[in-house]
Amino acid sequence: DHPGSATFLEALNPAQLKAVTADPSVPLQILAGPGSGKTRVLTSRVAYLVKHHGYKPMQIVAVTFTNKAANEMKKRLTSLLGSKAADALVLGTFHATCARYLRRYGQLIGLPNNFAIADADDCKKIISGLLKAKAEIIRASQMSLKDSGVLSEISKAKAKEEDPEGMAVRAARDPNTSTSTLAIIAELYAEYEATLREANSLDFDDLLVFGLRLFRDSPRILESCRHILVDEFQDTNTTQYELMKCFAKAHGGVSVVGDPDQSIYGWRSAEVENLNKMITDFPGVQAIHLEENYRSTGSILHAAHSVVSQDRNRIPKNLYTSHPKSTTVTLKVFSTPVIEASFIATEIKRLIAYSGNVLNHGDFAVLLRSNALSRNIEAALQKDSIPNRVVGGHKFFERMEVKDLLAYLQLADNPNFLPAFLRVVNVPRRAIGDKSVADLLAAAKAEKLSPMELSESIIDGAQLPEGFKPAMKKNLANFVGVVRKVRRAAEKRTPVAELLRVIIQKIGYEEFLRTSQQDFDSRWENVQELISFSVVVAEEQRRSMSETDDGFISTSTLVNPPEAESPQLIPQRLHPMFRRMSSGSTTTVDSRPTKKRKRTSTRSGDDGVIELLSSDDESAGSRLMPAGDGRDISPAGQVQHGSMTPLSFFLQTSMLSTDTDSEKDIADQPKVTITTVHAAKGLEWPVVFIPAVEQGTYPSYRCTEAHEIAEERRLLYVAMTRAQLFLTLSHCHFRMMGGEENDKSLSEFIISSQKKDPASFSASLPEIDVVVRTRIAAMLGRPPADEAAIKEAIMKHVRAAPPLSMWDPPEPRDRQFNRFARREVTKAARAAEYWA
Ligand code: ATP
Ligand code: MG
Numbered sequence: 001d002h003p004g005s006a007t008f009l010e011a012l013n014p015a016q017l018k019a020v021t022a023d024p025s026v027p028l029q030i031l032a033g034p035g036s037g038k039t040r041v042l043t044s045r046v047a048y049l050v051k052h053h054g055y056k057p058m059q060i061v062a063v064t065f066t067n068k069a070a071n072e073m074k075k076r077l078t079s080l081l082g083s084k085a086a087d088a089l090v091l092g093t094f095h096a097t098c099a100r101y102l103r104r105y106g107q108l109i110g111l112p113n114n115f116a117i118a119d120a121d122d123c124k125k126i127i128s129g130l131l132k133a134k135a136e137i138i139r140a141s142q143m144s145l146k147d148s149g150v151l152s153e154i155s156k157a158k159a160k161e162e163d164p165e166g167m168a169v170r171a172a173r174d175p176n177t178s179t180s181t182l183a184i185i186a187e188l189y190a191e192y193e194a195t196l197r198e199a200n201s202l203d204f205d206d207l208l209v210f211g212l213r214l215f216r217d218s219p220r221i222l223e224s225c226r227h228i229l230v231d232e233f234q235d236t237n238t239t240q241y242e243l244m245k246c247f248a249k250a251h252g253g254v255s256v257v258g259d260p261d262q263s264i265y266g267w268r269s270a271e272v273e274n275l276n277k278m279i280t281d282f283p284g285v286q287a288i289h290l291e292e293n294y295r296s297t298g299s300i301l302h303a304a305h306s307v308v309s310q311d312r313n314r315i316p317k318n319l320y321t322s323h324p325k326s327t328t329v330t331l332k333v334f335s336t337p338v339i340e341a342s343f344i345a346t347e348i349k350r351l352i353a354y355s356g357n358v359l360n361h362g363d364f365a366v367l368l369r370s371n372a373l374s375r376n377i378e379a380a381l382q383k384d385s386i387p388n389r390v391v392g393g394h395k396f397f398e399r400m401e402v403k404d405l406l407a408y409l410q411l412a413d414n415p416n417f418l419p420a421f422l423r424v425v426n427v428p429r430r431a432i433g434d435k436s437v438a439d440l441l442a443a444a445k446a447e448k449l450s451p452m453e454l455s456e457s458i459i460d461g462a463q464l465p466e467g468f469k470p471a472m473k474k475n476l477a478n479f480v481g482v483v484r485k486v487r488r489a490a491e492k493r494t495p496v497a498e499l500l501r502v503i504i505q506k507i508g509y510e511e512f513l514r515t516s517q518q519d520f521d522s523r524w525e526n527v528q529e530l531i532s533f534s535v536v537v538a539e540e541q542r543r544s545m546s547e548t549d550d551g552f553i554s555t556s557t558l559v560n561p562p563e564a565e566s567p568q569l570i571p572q573r574l575h576p577m578f579r580r581m582s583s584g585s586t587t588t589v590d591s592r593p594t595k596k597r598k599r600t601s602t603r604s605g606d607d608g609v610i611e612l613l614s615s616d617d618e619s620a621g622s623r624l625m626p627a628g629d630g631r632d633i634s635p636a637g638q639v640q641h642g643s644m645t646p647l648s649f650f651l652q653t654s655m656l657s658t659d660t661d662s663e664k665d666i667a668d669q670p671k672v673t674i675t676t677v678h679a680a681k682g683l684e685w686p687v688v689f690i691p692a693v694e695q696g697t698y699p700s701y702r703c704t705e706a707h708e709i710a711e712e713r714r715l716l717y718v719a720m721t722r723a724q725l726f727l728t729l730s731h732c733h734f735r736m737m738g739g740e741e742n743d744k745s746l747s748e749f750i751i752s753s754q755k756k757d758p759a760s761f762s763a764s765l766p767e768i769d770v771v772v773r774t775r776i777a778a779m780l781g782r783p784p785a786d787e788a789a790i791k792e793a794i795m796k797h798v799r800a801a802p803p804l805s806m807w808d809p810p811e812p813r814d815r816q817f818n819r820f821a822r823r824e825v826t827k828a829a830r831a832a833e834y835w836a
Helices: 014-021 038-053 067-081 083-088 094-109 120-133 135-140 147-159 164-173 181-198 204-217 238-249 274-281 298-308 337-354 371-383 400-413 418-424 434-446 451-459 471-491 496-506 509-516 520-548 555-559 576-582 594-603 646-657 706-720 748-756 768-780 787-800 812-835
Strands: 028-032 060-063 090-092 227-230 254-258 286-290 329-334 364-368 388-390 672-676 685-690 723-732 734-737 740-743
Touching: 014 038, 014 286, 028 038, 028 274, 038 060, 038 067, 038 227, 038 254, 060 094, 067 083, 067 090, 090 094, 094 204, 094 238, 120 135, 120 147, 120 181, 120 509, 147 181, 147 204, 147 238, 147 509, 164 181, 204 238, 227 238, 238 254, 238 274, 298 329, 298 706, 298 723, 298 748, 329 337, 337 364, 337 371, 337 685, 337 723, 364 371, 371 388, 371 520, 371 646, 371 672, 400 418, 400 471, 400 496, 400 509, 400 520, 400 646, 418 451, 434 451, 451 471, 471 496, 496 509, 496 520, 496 646, 509 520, 520 646, 520 734, 685 706, 706 723, 706 748
Parallel strands: 028 254, 028 286, 060 090, 060 227, 227 254, 329 723, 364 672, 364 685, 388 672, 685 723
Antiparallel strands: 734 740
8 A cells, every 4th residue: 555545534524534435426516615625535536436446547537627736636646546546547637638538539530649739829820810811801891800809709619619600600690690790700710620620730629629529429438437526616618517527428427526606717718507507417416515624724714705705696605614713814005016025025034034944935825816916026025035936927027028028128228139139020020030030140140240230231221131032121121110219219318118118019019919919918917017117117217316416425436447337348238147247347335324224225125225234234334246246236236327328227127137047046945936816726825925905906907797806706715715824915005007106995805895894804914923833733733732832932032022023124133033933843843742
């Protein structure tokens, strides 16, 4: 037997045990709240079917909502059943499972088994092509059809098994038939399908549709499947539901778990109704409810419940915990997102220090409504050297749209910067393909110019290098025009927000994103966030300049003789990445009066002060440090910041924000997770922060209809129920969008739940003794024997120390306390073991 396998049934409560051991021939539906062990039950049931009913692993199909969840389940089952058995299970998302069967049996429905899977990009390209062919008709009937819109319509159809004919029929019922948009989409749908088939390819939705076709056509291939188990069932769509039915058909073995309160994918065609449908489709469904939550403290559950129960159409259900009530959920308000983010960073450090390192970075998560919100959080964590990762997406400065726009700015700032040229010379598409680019590079090399300079000279009338088609000049015109316009504007110190707007408008970037990318909304929000960021940076530069006039001695005059500032030594036009490598010998010094400023200078973060003073070091005024180390130097501290153009200053700040050198060495170290709520489904962390709990974010400004608002409320509920020990919600008075300050107010969801239940949120931060206590209990699997003693000792210490305000940097007494707490924890653990 394998480790853990003997006890897996013992680790279940009676209701869970009943669910795990329920008769496999009776369809099972487990409806239960967050953290009640649904996923644990499903995993245990797989193990139980193998160990006690003798099912072969290959006879069991387990479906998860994400690949990540599948990996976790596999890990757990490997420890319960061994890797050989775990590998033999059919375990994965619906998509992955269908792909697996189609590869093997696709020929049965005429699908060659070497079919390709078309990704979102490929699909866009196909639709764009088809739309072009129909441009006349579309224009004549004054429709506005975008390929993303068409694709999403097609995807919706596939999610409910509607084929092109079905859609055409639906369109025909439309009163304005002949020209209805839907009729055109139905035609496009048919052509799109034909194109995919011709290319021997399937799109993602097709994996489900073809899977379904295969299983209905040849049910015999599923005869080996004795049981199907589905996690997160509330978020399945109609096609997935039908697939489940196919799997269950042969032997009737089916177990699903779900929670209607956590259905958050309605916008992607999920049908929470499938839960009811199952009751009619599978006579004799056994329903089991799990009511004990093992994840969260009483306070967290209470606050989360006060939010979700505002939904009047919701079916009430019980959820209790035997965990202590513990710290009340915190609700904080800040004036701006920068301060909010810096609070989160400080709070993470505080909790780790106070817990005596019982908590580590991996215990923290920041959950966001949309991924554009991550920029401030990333910046604040990076500033405090807190290791973090953005899960389910890229870090802000690595996102395609952000990098594209930065590349245009970089080219305007420095025409020699080749990576930027290569990135955007053909973005949006200008018929400058790989071959043309290679030719440009070669020609530029021959003429000892950079390709950007060569391109400019071509536009200025220089002869086209040999072998170039005349069209090249035309193709380059827009590109060169934009870069030059921006360069000229930048030289006149035009604000970067304005430069960005010019680029976006001149290259038609909004349209480009809309038509070539699937997640337009989120990408467009990132573009707006980049504009906002440029406004913040401009403000930072302005402030740092006025400070220099303010009686502070300029950093540069002290250290560097004037010639050292000349562009040769610190080439302003050089890409910051190169500047960092080449400027190791340059030194700057913070010569400002230290006493008055030191606190704010290390904390506030947006005032552009060089951070080289430790808070207790009064004599540091003469310390030197290399300017090359981007992590320790605020960009504004760069020599000559006052005379930099806003563009150079902005680029420098942005590029320093992308610094990830430090993270490479700590790949295995625990990291703070930054992720969207959607991607956090099913997961849990000891400490969770939910920033931006504002109107316009929860619910999103895009949601107007009642059912959409209800889904937004559930989204906040899912976010809150990820927390185990501490949950902090926060909101701001102002938030910038697209470079403009907007007034913000607290989310209506929180306002109404506070009205009903004023005690569910408080403004005070968690006391640490609870962390230590709960963590020790978790480590030992039971409360420590002398719990009262630990608590008393820790409380004594906490009381003896003056309260740490959130603006105070960790001080030596923290380190002292750290050591103290760690000692106490070890002692307590030993004592507990001894007494046990
Ligand atoms: P969600 O709805 O968020 O997906 P869930 O119902 O799937 O939640 P799980 O993730 O399975 O809940 O369990 C939540 C936490 O509770 C996990 O850490 C799990 O290990 C723990 N847990 C579940 N059942 C028990 C139990 N009987 N005893 C101790 N811990 C348990
Ligand atoms: Mg789960």
